Amino acid sequence: MTYLDSGREYVQALAREIGLNVEDPLVYNCETNTLSLDCTKLNMGGDCGCGSGKDEAGVGKRGPQGERGADGKDGVSVTSIAIDNTNTLTWTDNKGKSHTIGTIVPPQGQKGEKGD
Structure with a gap:
């Protein structure tokens, strides 16, 4: 057919x-x-081979507990965010390093009146 x-x-x-x-x-x-x-x-209606090996529908089996990670005291955090007069977005981390994200494009403005 x-x-x-x-x-x-x-x-x-x-x-x-x-x-x-x-x-x-x-x-x-x-x-x-x-x-x-x-x-x-x-x-959800029982094991049909689809999703086998799951503890419950949509949830994978839980693995063993991992080792404790670092406390983060030496990590990087954001201390300031700025957009300059050319629409460039930058942020500064807690170590004083500046990072440039890029130029922010503003939304399209309303259409102006027709000129003479």
Whole structure:
């Protein structure tokens, strides 16, 4: 069987012909013509092989506790942020180093009145 259309009618006809279940957890996007499956929702009813190895749907198994990290006292923090008269965004860290992010583009202004 061949279908030349890819719109809603196509999907409905396909569903009638082969019994395609386009209900949750299946989702059909008419704009992109894609059928997707939410494995987390599918696995909520029991282990079907989709999402196996999970403690619960959507949550991976918890690994062992890691070593305690550094306390952050030597880390970098932001002490100031500035935008100059040329719209350049810069920030200064707690060690006094200045970092330039780039130019901020202001929003488009309102259209002016027509000239003479």
